[in-house]
Amino acid sequence: MAPRVEIIALGGTIACAPQGAGGGVAPGLTAAELTAAVPALADVAAVGARNLANVPSTEIDLPLLLRLAQAIRTHETEGVAGVVVTQGTDTIEESAFVLDVLHGGAIPVVVTGAMRNPSLPGADGPANLLAAVTCAAAPSCRDLGAFVAFDDMLHAGAWVQKRNTSTTGAFWSPAPLGWMAEGVPALYARPARRAALEVPAGAAVPFVPILKPGLSDPPHLVQAALDAGAAGLVLDLAGGGHVHSSWLDVLTGAARRIPVVFCSRTRGGRVLSCTYGQVGGEIDLMARGLTGSGDLDALKARLLLVLLLMAGQPDRFAAMTDLSLPLRAA
Numbered sequence: 160m161a162p163r164v165e166i167i168a169l170g171g172t173i174a175c176a177p178q179g180a181g182g183g184v185a186p187g188l189t190a191a192e193l194t195a196a197v198p199a200l201a202d203v204a205a206v207g208a209r210n211l212a213n214v215p216s217t218e219i220d221l222p223l224l225l226r227l228a229q230a231i232r233t234h235e236t237e238g239v240a241g242v243v244v245t246q247g248t249d250t251i252e253e254s255a256f257v258l259d260v261l262h263g264g265a266i267p268v269v270v271t272g273a274m275r276n277p278s279l280p281g282a283d284g285p286a287n288l289l290a291a292v293t294c295a296a297a298p299s300c301r302d303l304g305a306f307v308a309f310d311d312m313l314h315a316g317a318w319v320q321k322r323n324t325s326t327t328g329a330f331w332s333p334a335p336l337g338w339m340a341e342g343v344p345a346l347y348a349r350p351a352r353r354a355a356l357e358v359p360a361g362a363a364v365p366f367v368p369i370l371k372p373g374l375s376d377p378p379h380l381v382q383a384a385l386d387a388g389a390a391g392l393v394l395d396l397a398g399g400g401h402v403h404s405s406w407l408d409v410l411t412g413a414a415r416r417i418p419v420v421f422c423s424r425t426r427g428g429r430v431l432s433c434t435y436g437q438v439g440g441e442i443d444l445m446a447r448g449l450t451g452s453g454d455l456d457a458l459k460a461r462l463l464l465v466l467l468l469m470a471g472q473p474d475r476f477a478a479m480t481d482l483s484l485p486l487r488a489a
């Protein structure tokens with residue numbers, strides 16, 4: 160019997176249709192239409208398809224992703240082999256990360272989309288959908304958490320980043336899980352998995368802004384964020400996690416009230432913890448009560464902090480930012 164794969168569509172370029180002369184394209188194609196356009200799906204799985212939304216990806220919010228995670232849990236208990244999520248690419252790096260944090264099951268959760276809409280020559284949606292469904296049906300892709308299948312590359316949800324506005328190979332991760340080799344997922348790495356975070360369905364989404372200081376940028380927005388009720392702050396800082404000295408007093412005060420996390424705007428490598436003793440360096444920031452984001456970039460650190468605040472467990476943040484594999488005993 161063919162493995163069962165559920166496609167849950169949220170919209171995005173993969174589902175876009177022309178809006179008439181000069182009107183550009185907008186999401187509109189349904190999950191059933193996306194599936195019908197790729198007859199080869201029937202060769203790899205018995206596919207079910209439905210929409211949970213049909214929106215540009217910037218309209219996707221955390222309550223929708225919590226409902227999606229619940230739907231995935233239900234499908235796993237029903238015996239589904241895997242779930243594919245199609246959505247706009249602009250926020251895939253956030254959705255895939257959230258789904259990875261919330262998904263404690265073994266089934267593959269594969270997120271995909273398209274950079275070229277279906278009306279363009281060389282539209283990539285059909286190939287991406289076929290690769291995603293193939294991965295979702297593959298026993299070899301179990302226990303990988305949520306990951307992105309795109310342009311024949313497989314990127315862990317914990318790591319994936321969108322790095323280009325328009326090329327079909329827009330997604331990147333420092334160590335891809337693998338790639339599609341003649342239609343089959345070939346795996347070369349595994350992500351470190353952790354217990355799923357349980358977030359109460361009705362929990363309010365707290366205000367946690369990301370601030371990214373540039374040269375000669377005064378720290379006014381820190382106080383503005385506090386005045387606006389921020390429950391946490393995420394700073395996207397230079398280099399290993401460094402900020403101008405004029406920010407230190409207000410950040411020290413903020414960190415006494417709410418979690419304040421610092422990340423690296425390089426979007427690569429782990430934030431530093433014990434290298435620079437200079438003013439505004441990571442050692443200074445940590446002594447002032449700020450927390451480094453470990454392996455997480457600012458978007459992902461923000462989402463982790465938001466989800467932990469929703470779960471009432473913000474103190475777990477630091478322990479969840481190391482994405483490296485546990486060392487094997489000699």
Ligand code: ASP
Nearest residue numbers: 171172215216247248249
């Ligand atoms: N450019 C986007 C996409 O690739 C639009 C969106 O994210 O909704 O789907």
